[in-house]
Amino acid sequence: MFRGYVEPTLSLVLQLLLSVPPSSVDVHQCLGRCLAALITTLGPELQGNSSSVATARLSCLVCCAIMQDHYDSIVQAEAILCLQQCHLFAPRHVNLSTLVPHLCVILSSPHLLLRRAAMSCLRQLSQREAKEVFDHALALAAAPSDGRDRVITETGLEGALFSMLDKETDPKLCSDIQDTVVSMLQSLAVSKLTRWLQLIKAILQASSDAGSLNSPVDDGDAGQKEDDDDEAGLAVKSGETEGTRPTVAPRWPTRVFAVECLLKIMALCPVSLSDVDPAQVVDPASGGKVECLVSHLSELVRMAFIAATSDCDKLRLAGLAALQEIITKFAKVPEPEFPGHVILEQYQAQVGAALRPAFSPDTAPDVTSAACEVCSCWIGSGVARDLNDLRRVHQLLVSSLAKLKEGRDTTPLYSESASTMEKLSVLRAWAEVYMVAMDRESEKRQKVKQTGDEEEETERRRGVFSGGESLLSLVQPEMKTLSKQWLAALKDHALLSLPSEYSGQLPPDGGTFYTMDTMNAARTHYRKTWPPILYAASLWLKEAGFTSVDKDNSKPANMQADEGDTDRFHLLMGICVEAMCSPTSVQPLQTIMLCLKSIYTLLDDPWPRSRLGVDSALSIELLNVLHRLLLTRDSTDCFLLILDVVRQVVKSAEENLEIERTKLREERESKPANAVRTSDDSSDAMTHTTQLKSATVGDGGESGDIVPGKSIVFATLEVCLYVLVRHVPALNPSIPSTGFQTASVSSRWTEDTCQLMSTALQIMSQLPALCTPRGSVSILPTELFLMTGVIKELAPVTAETVPSVVTVVLQCLKTLCASSFTKDPACSADWVKLLQSSVATVLDFAKPDATRDHVGVDTSTLLLTLTVFTVSSPASVMRAPNLLQPTVGIFKDAWSSKSHEVRLKCLQTLGSICQLPDNCLSTPFIHGVVPAVIEFLLGVPRSRPSTDPELAVALEGVRLMESLVALAEDNTRIHLVSVLVPMLVSYLLDGDTLKMANKTSVKLHDSALQSLMKIGPQYPAHFRSVMQSSPDLRSLLEGAVKVQKERGSGTDGRDGSKAALAASSQPAKPTITLKTNFGNFTG
Structure with a gap:
């Protein structure tokens, strides 16, 4: 409604600013506020390009310039506020090259209001154009001086802001300063890493110079002796110029903020070039080259050391946090000059020296608590190569155990709540060390196959040190004390976690580490420390054994209750x-x-x-x-x-x-052996009663009802169902099909996702064993539905690859098909019907259905699934004609496929089915598929395989024929041998042809010759009969054997060829044998 009056009002404001004398400060101030309201009213319209908007925008900027030249600080502050509003709505039209230097000059103004306005505007500018603000401020530092003190020096705007933090006391102004520094740091730290680190180092070193820190030592010497740790420090040099570092030591809040900025830098910048994407070597935000932290590691350690050994507790806490971050980031970074070592190994003495002051008796509990956490982080990092080096920090943790032994009668130097925090932190640090030690011990046990240097290197990396000692050997001596304290702390935490209505059950004297007076404050400390303590206590109880903990062997066995x-x-x-x-x-x-x-x-x-x-x-x-x-x-x-x-x-x-x-x-x-029975009826009655009890053991009972809330099987199924439905939503029948359902694309699954689904399926396959016979019938339909559904969704015809989950489904189906319940009279009939229903479902999946948006199942997966049901289920499952004939038809279609992979899978699965002892199942498959296979094999000589898949199909067909020969009865085997042997001979090549043949033809030749060498001795009579019926076969075989000898085949091949030729040439054994052997008769 007011929009139509904006331009006239803006024109009036401009006229008044030009006409009203500067002495009327109130008027100019009110005009500034009116201008700010007008800019807010225009809002995003200020970005427009129309003439009216351009005129309004120009008027606003002119008004701001007039107020900037006013002598009064209040009017100048209003001008800055208006410019800030203009930048918010039209940032492209605000000239930062003049605004930023103006704001930097105002930062030294004696008026708090003006400094707050300038700082608020810089805060906004740095959030959007940090790089431009940085460059314009640096240009101001390079400009010629007019005789006054420079506000911006070589340290740039960020250095000036750190200096302001030491002088300003206004909370709002300090907050804006910190926000501005953080914004600039987040935008420029990656490309200006060296500059930021130099600034922070100058701030911390200025404080250390004033405080006369420890005697300096070289921070890059990896070969320092153990005794050096007692006086290890870091070089504190002041090489900076007077303009690059403060002349007065900064206050502790400024130094703490500097260390916090250091933590942010470590979080933003990559550790090494291996962590940088090659496409991002140049920072797109700043245009500078990305720098890595590893090249500044010595400076990072030095700064963390200075802060951690300060005399200010807040700064020591920040320094310990920085040291822990350094350990976490660089623990696995290798030393480029010394392969097999990590880069932090050379700073072991500095780490120990930085931690040692935190364990002195007069140190504040919160500092000792933080130091304990750093100790556990250092020990668990695996940096230390030698156990003696690790003992430096380990001894600090050992000394902290003395605090656990202090009784309540001891007068604490600090509050009881602080003492509780300190003791719990010690327990937590030891728990974390024990967790790492046990993990490494577990990994060590799994590396039993590795030997020699490889094993030594692996153990070293896993925490096993020279001399056979490990990290666990350092923790083990303290476990008797620690285990009791861990359990006591967990008991305290459990009591403190009780709802308020159970407060009457709390011990009146408090717990092990708290009193009733400090109960409320102690809850916070327990809440932070109990998780690692819990896991460590669990590991210890498992390692020591539940039933062997705190047992008094002097008591009688019947008094040692559990x-x-x-x-x-x-x-x-x-x-x-x-x-x-x-x-x-x-x-x-x-x-x-x-x-x-x-x-x-x-x-x-x-x-x-x-x-x-x-x-x-x-x-x-x-x-x-x-x-x-x-x-x-x-x-x-x-x-x-x-x-x-x-x-x-x-x-x-x-x-x-x-x-x-x-x-x-x-x-x-x-019972039959011990009970006195008066009649057979009583014996039968007892047996029947026992069988009834056995039938009711498990979920489902005698009725088979799985009751929600009272059934372990039902609760487990809920968990497994959620995992499956989460990744394959189509398995949930309650979700209506809309035709736009997202397909489950296995290529997007990670290895962990596949493992997750596989584990859920494997758990499901174990659930029938938890049920009674009738209960298993209740859950079997659900399991079969989910498993076959996974096959349908994850193995469609259009899938390029089938995920590993499908293989696990087949294993689970095999487990169900081979279950003992299929033979239990109480439920076998139901199991057979349900398995038949599942087979019918799988057969239905094979048929594409456009109405249901179903494209069919991958043929190889379909063959494997049907083979599992045929081979592993009771024979009665597949004997049903409406299941057997479609299954045989699928195998026929698979053999007719043009895909070599499908044909190969068909032959492999068909070989398993042919091995079935039930001829009613195997014969239809043999009659339905094998003739086509034989026809294919007979045609191989005319069209020899030229690729490895074609060769694999031919060789698998030969193996199938060999298995059929072995399965055939003796009186009918001759028919199969008379087909197989000539077929194999036809695969052989003469010497000249063999030399010119390709690799696949040579492999086929060699495989056929090996098969003939095996068949001859195995079935000599049949083999001889076939060879004698066709002299050409013998001549071809002899020629192949001769060529094989010339090619230098092994002894086994020569022995096999001799056996085959001998079998083909020996006369038939007479049916009437002589009682006397005349083999050695010489006349």
């Missing part, structure tokens, strides 16, 4: 479940991962697994929590851990069911 073991198990399990039930915003993903690892580690021990197997309610609750995690988290690594835990739960249920079934079998076997 209440303590059960309490520990429920304590750890309860903490994990409680954390995993928390909302996503409460527990970070890393905490959830550690909880899952802890549960998996606990259940990897037989005793906790037996406790879980007995308590089905706890198993179901745990599975429900895992299902909820799948719904609320989005991490493949987390999902893999969840399925690993599910597998352990299923394993515990299997073991418990096996124990119960074993007891029932023993009961059934012992």
